[in-house]
Amino acid sequence: MYLSSLLLLPLIGSAVIAALPAGRTLLAKQIALGTSVLTALLGIAMALQFDRALGTFQFVESHEWITSFGVKYGLGIDGTGLVLILMALFLAPIVILASWNEGQGGRFSQKAFFALLLVLETFMVGVFAATDVFLFYVFFEAMLIPVYFLIGSFGGPNRSYAAVKFLLYSLLGGLLMLAAVIGLYVLTKSQFGAPTFDVTELSALNIDQNLQRWLFLGFFIAFAIKAPMWPLHTWLPDAASAATPGTAILLIGVLDKVGTYGMIRYCLPLFPEASHYFAPAIVVLAVISIIYGAILAIGQKDLKRLIAFTSISHFGFIVLGIFAMTSTAGAGATLYMFNHGFSTAALFMVAGWMISRRNSSTIADFGGLQRVTPVMAWMFFIAGMSSLALPGLSSFISEVLVLVGAYQTYPVAAIISTFAIVLAALYILIVVQRSLHGPIAPGNETLPDLTTRERVAIAPVIAIIIFLGFVPSVLLNVINPTVSHTLMQVQATEPTPTAGE
Amino acid sequence: MNPNNYLVLSALLFSIGAIGVVLRRNAIVVFMCVELMLNAANLAFVTFARLLGNLDGQVVAFFTMVVAACEVVVGLAIIVTIFRSRRSASVDDANLLKY
Amino acid sequence: MEATHALASGTSSLLVWLIALPALGATILLLAGRRSDKWGHLLATGLSGASFVVGVVELFKMLSRDGESRGVAQHLFTWINAGSFRVEAGLLLDQLSICFVLLITGVGTLIHVYSIAYMEHDHDRRRFFSYLNLFIAAMLLLVLGDSFLNLYVGWEGVGLASYLLIGFWNQKPAYATAAKKAFVVNRIGDMGLSFAIMIAFTAFGTVSFQGVADHAGPDHKQVMTWMGLALLLAAAGKSAQFPLQSWLGDAMAGPTPVSALIHAATMVTAGVYLITRSNFVFDSAPTAQLMVVIVGVVTLLFGALIGTAKDDIKKALAASTMSQIGYMVLAAGLGPAGYAFAIMHLLTHGFFKASMFLGAGSVMHGMNDEVDMRKFGRLRVAMPITYLTFGLGYLAIIGVPPFSGFFSKDKIIEAAFNAGGARGWIIGLAALLGAAITAFYMTRVMVMTFFGQKRWADDAHPHESPKLMTAPIIILSVGSIAAGALFAFGSSLQQWLEPVVARGFVEGEPALPPIIVSIMALVAVALGVALAYVKYVRVPVEAVAPANVSIWTRFARRDLLQDAFNEAVFMRPGQYLTRALSFFDRKVVDGAVNGTGALFGGLSVRVRRVQTGYVRTYALLILFGAALVLAAMLAARI
Numbered sequence A: 001m002y003l004s005s006l007l008l009l010p011l012i013g014s015a016v017i018a019a020l021p022a023g024r025t026l027l028a029k030q031i032a033l034g035t036s037v038l039t040a041l042l043g044i045a046m047a048l049q050f051d052r053a054l055g056t057f058q059f060v061e062s063h064e065w066i067t068s069f070g071v072k073y074g075l076g077i078d079g080t081g082l083v084l085i086l087m088a089l090f091l092a093p094i095v096i097l098a099s100w101n102e103g104q105g106g107r108f109s110q111k112a113f114f115a116l117l118l119v120l121e122t123f124m125v126g127v128f129a130a131t132d133v134f135l136f137y138v139f140f141e142a143m144l145i146p147v148y149f150l151i152g153s154f155g156g157p158n159r160s161y162a163a164v165k166f167l168l169y170s171l172l173g174g175l176l177m178l179a180a181v182i183g184l185y186v187l188t189k190s191q192f193g194a195p196t197f198d199v200t201e202l203s204a205l206n207i208d209q210n211l212q213r214w215l216f217l218g219f220f221i222a223f224a225i226k227a228p229m230w231p232l233h234t235w236l237p238d239a240a241s242a243a244t245p246g247t248a249i250l251l252i253g254v255l256d257k258v259g260t261y262g263m264i265r266y267c268l269p270l271f272p273e274a275s276h277y278f279a280p281a282i283v284v285l286a287v288i289s290i291i292y293g294a295i296l297a298i299g300q301k302d303l304k305r306l307i308a309f310t311s312i313s314h315f316g317f318i319v320l321g322i323f324a325m326t327s328t329a330g331a332g333a334t335l336y337m338f339n340h341g342f343s344t345a346a347l348f349m350v351a352g353w354m355i356s357r358r359n360s361s362t363i364a365d366f367g368g369l370q371r372v373t374p375v376m377a378w379m380f381f382i383a384g385m386s387s388l389a390l391p392g393l394s395s396f397i398s399e400v401l402v403l404v405g406a407y408q409t410y411p412v413a414a415i416i417s418t419f420a421i422v423l424a425a426l427y428i429l430i431v432v433q434r435s436l437h438g439p440i441a442p443g444n445e446t447l448p449d450l451t452t453r454e455r456v457a458i459a460p461v462i463a464i465i466i467f468l469g470f471v472p473s474v475l476l477n478v479i480n481p482t483v484s485h486t487l488m489q490v491q492a493t494e495p496t497p498t499a500g501e
Numbered sequence B: 001m002n003p004n005n006y007l008v009l010s011a012l013l014f015s016i017g018a019i020g021v022v023l024r025r026n027a028i029v030v031f032m033c034v035e036l037m038l039n040a041a042n043l044a045f046v047t048f049a050r051l052l053g054n055l056d057g058q059v060v061a062f063f064t065m066v067v068a069a070c071e072v073v074v075g076l077a078i079i080v081t082i083f084r085s086r087r088s089a090s091v092d093d094a095n096l097l098k099y
Numbered sequence C: 001m002e003a004t005h006a007l008a009s010g011t012s013s014l015l016v017w018l019i020a021l022p023a024l025g026a027t028i029l030l031l032a033g034r035r036s037d038k039w040g041h042l043l044a045t046g047l048s049g050a051s052f053v054v055g056v057v058e059l060f061k062m063l064s065r066d067g068e069s070r071g072v073a074q075h076l077f078t079w080i081n082a083g084s085f086r087v088e089a090g091l092l093l094d095q096l097s098i099c100f101v102l103l104i105t106g107v108g109t110l111i112h113v114y115s116i117a118y119m120e121h122d123h124d125r126r127r128f129f130s131y132l133n134l135f136i137a138a139m140l141l142l143v144l145g146d147s148f149l150n151l152y153v154g155w156e157g158v159g160l161a162s163y164l165l166i167g168f169w170n171q172k173p174a175y176a177t178a179a180k181k182a183f184v185v186n187r188i189g190d191m192g193l194s195f196a197i198m199i200a201f202t203a204f205g206t207v208s209f210q211g212v213a214d215h216a217g218p219d220h221k222q223v224m225t226w227m228g229l230a231l232l233l234a235a236a237g238k239s240a241q242f243p244l245q246s247w248l249g250d251a252m253a254g255p256t257p258v259s260a261l262i263h264a265a266t267m268v269t270a271g272v273y274l275i276t277r278s279n280f281v282f283d284s285a286p287t288a289q290l291m292v293v294i295v296g297v298v299t300l301l302f303g304a305l306i307g308t309a310k311d312d313i314k315k316a317l318a319a320s321t322m323s324q325i326g327y328m329v330l331a332a333g334l335g336p337a338g339y340a341f342a343i344m345h346l347l348t349h350g351f352f353k354a355s356m357f358l359g360a361g362s363v364m365h366g367m368n369d370e371v372d373m374r375k376f377g378r379l380r381v382a383m384p385i386t387y388l389t390f391g392l393g394y395l396a397i398i399g400v401p402p403f404s405g406f407f408s409k410d411k412i413i414e415a416a417f418n419a420g421g422a423r424g425w426i427i428g429l430a431a432l433l434g435a436a437i438t439a440f441y442m443t444r445v446m447v448m449t450f451f452g453q454k455r456w457a458d459d460a461h462p463h464e465s466p467k468l469m470t471a472p473i474i475i476l477s478v479g480s481i482a483a484g485a486l487f488a489f490g491s492s493l494q495q496w497l498e499p500v501v502a503r504g505f506v507e508g509e510p511a512l513p514p515i516i517v518s519i520m521a522l523v524a525v526a527l528g529v530a531l532a533y534v535k536y537v538r539v540p541v542e543a544v545a546p547a548n549v550s551i552w553t554r555f556a557r558r559d560l561l562q563d564a565f566n567e568a569v570f571m572r573p574g575q576y577l578t579r580a581l582s583f584f585d586r587k588v589v590d591g592a593v594n595g596t597g598a599l600f601g602g603l604s605v606r607v608r609r610v611q612t613g614y615v616r617t618y619a620l621l622i623l624f625g626a627a628l629v630l631a632a633m634l635a636a637r638i
Helices: A001-021 A025-048 A079-098 A110-128 A134-140 A144-154 A159-192 A211-228 A235-242 A244-255 A255-269 A273-300 A303-326 A327-358 A375-386 A394-409 A413-437 A452-470 A473-489 B005-023 B027-050 B056-086 C016-036 C040-063 C097-120 C125-144 C150-168 C173-204 C209-213 C218-238 C247-253 C256-265 C267-277 C278-281 C286-307 C314-335 C341-365 C384-398 C404-417 C421-450 C467-501 C515-538 C551-557 C560-608 C617-636
Strands: A058-066 A071-077 C072-082 C086-093
Touching: A001 A025, A001 A058, A001 A071, A001 A110, A001 A473, A025 A079, A025 A110, A071 A079, A071 A110, A079 A110, A079 A244, A079 A255, A079 A327, A079 A452, A079 A473, A110 A134, A110 A144, A110 A244, A110 A255, A110 C097, A134 A144, A134 A159, A134 A255, A144 A159, A144 A244, A159 A211, A159 A273, A159 C560, A211 A255, A211 A273, A211 C218, A235 A244, A235 A303, A244 A255, A244 A303, A255 A273, A255 A473, A273 A303, A273 A413, A273 C560, A303 A327, A303 A394, A303 A413, A327 A375, A327 A394, A327 A452, A327 A473, A327 C072, A327 C086, A327 C209, A327 C286, A375 A394, A375 A413, A375 A452, A375 C617, A394 A413, A394 A452, A394 C072, A394 C086, A394 C150, A394 C173, A413 C173, A452 C016, A452 C341, A452 C421, B005 B027, B005 C617, B027 B056, C016 C040, C016 C086, C016 C125, C016 C515, C016 C560, C040 C097, C040 C125, C072 C150, C086 C097, C086 C125, C086 C150, C097 C125, C097 C267, C097 C341, C097 C467, C125 C150, C125 C256, C150 C173, C150 C247, C150 C256, C150 C267, C150 C314, C173 C209, C173 C218, C173 C247, C173 C617, C209 C278, C209 C467, C218 C267, C218 C278, C218 C286, C247 C256, C247 C314, C256 C267, C256 C314, C256 C341, C267 C314, C267 C341, C278 C286, C286 C314, C286 C421, C286 C560, C314 C341, C314 C404, C314 C421, C341 C384, C341 C404, C341 C467, C384 C404, C384 C421, C384 C515, C404 C421, C404 C515, C421 C515, C551 C560
Parallel strands: none
Antiparallel strands: A058 A071, C072 C086
16 A cells, blocks of 8 residues: 555645645645655655565555446556656655745745645656556646646746647647557457556557557657657756746656656567667667757756756666666666656756856856855756766766667667767866856855755755765666566567677 | 429528528528528428328427527527617627637 | 686785775865864875875785785675676775875875975865865775776776866866866766777676686687777876877866876876776787877877977976876887886886976975966076976986986887887887987976076065975985886886786897997987077077977977867867757757647638628528538439
8 A cells, every 4th residue: 555655645735735724835835845755754664665576566556447448546666666756755855845935926826836746746656656557647647737837837937838838748749648548448458358458468468560569659759758859859948947946856857757667667568579670760869869968958058958958868868778678778777767866856956046046047147156155066066977977976877887788789879879978078067167167257246055954955865866876786676677577578688798708 | 292382482481591691680680580491491391291291300390499489589688688788789790709 | 818817816805995095084074164174184194194004004915925816806895786787896906006006195195295385375275185085085996996897987086086176276267177178088088988898898798807808818809909999098088198188288277286196197197007907908909009009109209299399387297297108108008018117107207207296386386386487497596405306307207327217218118119120110219209309398397497597577586395395305206216226126017017917928039139229218318408408508598488489389389289179170060069959959849849839820810710700601601511511412422
């Protein structure tokens, strides 16, 4: 019942907040923080009972929901799901703490902001825990609602445009996925006699080649929009720069992972033949995303857009790792999802604080912060180093794993992607130089350094980034069995050393 | 029997009604033309019922009458309300629902 | 070469402390912040010294064992275990790494001591010391890591420390830019290390030195060649070798002790360490070795030529560093015949170049941070100790016997001639030419700084530096006098390193008798010194750099156009590409998206015109519709 409790707890919290009389903002924040911390603790308790040796679903719950369609309320997690749920659960209280003063001046009250955050948390857990494709689809689409309001009602100047763009993009993907889900329904009905949406049963389907490719595309395009992959990425910079930093963290850090998670959970095991067929094309798109995102990040003048473009580059790495179909790259991709969540969270948090202090998100307005606000500058620097995958920080390990694993199957793609480490140095160091170094820019002389609340919010993120740089095995031990299970389902052959013994 | 005369009459009535609906401006007249078209249809129904020795057409004709009566109730009420507020029963004056 | 040899035969639990002590210092100082301003420098120096003590203890333990079983390892934990990719966090200390450990911690500690005085008036001295400790820890990890990936961590760690230290005074935009440039160019080199790791894992399923060494041999020549070239790229980036040399000159923006420690004695020589450590790769790949030699020769001449035109004392020394590392790389490219000499030159260079850089720092300290040698002159009177120690370093670097540089450089030139055939003659003569130019530009530096007329500004009051600064310089000078003879005596360093880098290697007949090579080298040095004498002693040095100089001098002053080249070939097109792609993204990719939206918007504006609001229009439309449906039905009938 762990998973259902994880789903219910934030929902109850948000209901309580919604029921509060207007004006009790502080209480609403405290309830939001308390609920999310409680949920995170529950998540840790669950993780401790997780059996690391298994590659299959655990904590399974299954109840009939819509019997005539064979739809079940089915929950369960494997290593990948656990890692991503933990990431979402950790980030939620951090985001709430970091955005304590956000949501003012929005279309709705600050209370609504925090209630929406909690609702979003529920859906995020649900989407990673669902084992029923229909339930997954419901969560997948339901997630859009709180995010739409979080961007459209509480964001910056361009929020309406960004929110609608985000919504339309996502709905388009959702529509294609719905078509593919219906296709699966028809298939199960004819092959099994009774319809089912259970992902484990679905992987036993025998789908003919042509149909498999179409269904694969239906799922994949939906996930590629979410992930976001070139050329379906343009909603992300707009959404990320219009949203409040807290929303942006959840949007890029957690929500977009649904795309790459979906590729692992649905695209690969359900459509093995199509996955192999499309893999080279997808790898090419991933490499384009990596290089394209990095180059565009170099050219950005806006802090938040820059971070958004770095994420497009990083998502390219994740997709490359998934479709390289080796155990090393696969484990690297899953680890990358977790690490990227935290490094982006750190970047967005500090960027958000910088922006709210300076009232501008233009990089050129900053300068010399290292001597005005040393702690904030250090935090930004460490977050940036994590983004450029400095060894000793968590993202280094995932990036190396993806590159090394991808080289086994797609050497050229891996070599081209390696150029991104130089581009990453450029996009991070340029913004570091412009905002932290140099003479103190006019208007920055009296900016206050981080407050205690802000330090408490960022400390765990930095700690996790450094800790996982040295002890990644905590997560890798959980991820490995799941990855090999997925690779078995997709019938990938693990490459052996070419030189032999 | 030879239905031709009845059907020709029905067609004539229907055409007059249709032309009236399209061309006249006064809402009451338009309304009456609609009634004319309904009754033309009724005539055709009854004719065919008689021709085929089947009661279905007659039944439909009764339905049409009932519907027409309901329509009159609602329609006249609307026309009267519009007339009250705008001092005119011309359909061209009421184009509030355009794009 | 037999591949069955184990790199490490014993274990030692002390190794981790070598790294942990300075790492601890860096962590404490960074976390404690301003609270540790008072004692931070002492803690950092103490921890660096403690690490040196551990190194000495390990050296004695090593000496007590025989040659083949001197290597020790320490396994810490399983670092990465993902799918088939497995990397242990393990340390390896053998005859090769102990040389580096002692150099890093020894010279490092001396420079810590020096910096206490040098940075005394800097508001951020504590931060400086935390970076120094971070550097020591990272550099030790680099030389102690037992796999390419562990080495990579230290490799980028020293890059980070170098970035932080070059940009220590980053409130000046030029310094911040120099730091960024160093990091980015280094990252280009790091790509090479990434490639090597990818190749090694794909081919051999492992990235540990031992694992790759087990596959060494002619069987995997192609793999080893690619790996060797990738490693060469990495080495070129870190060691400022052609074509990635451009960052080193700008790196002189950092405080002078940093230039001495990182950009002369230790970090920049990491490329030589990498090549020597990967000897099993290069020995199986003659093509890669040839490339190493070419890179070394080109750089040694390139750096030497730049050195002849620099008026900034630190930049002149930096150019010299580049050139000297060229010698080391050249030696390392010669295979088992050269590895030991590469390391020998690396160690002696560590001593004399560090002492000269510290001397330059001492001069700057006394001259209000002036670096232009044209504003020096006749400083030997004002700064006798600095003059003396710098002079010893000078004699060592140009290779005057019996100072250390003579032994190490002579050996490299000798080995170059011994490479055999035309190749041997070409690289041998190039090395000789380099020696002559070195003698020229170092004499120039010496003369311009310490001899001739005084040219300094009126407000400069040159004075000798405090004892805390001169003591480390003196100790290093002792090294630059004695180290060469010590290492060369009875080929002691060669024999010491033999089990690691030249197992089973038998020296062939030398192409030229050693004594002839030595004489040729000395003649070359004498020529260089004589030329410098003619140009800079006979003719007084001008206080302002003359403008009407030959095109060659201008060429050398602009670093042989390296920056102009990089700017024209990489930077400008890169910026253009960035702008073009931004435009493409906004107009084409996002334009297609917004265009779709605009298309539907425009269509709906057109289509809704049909809704006139007139009842009769609707009625007419219905009528036509009904007629159409009827017509269609009838048409279907017929």
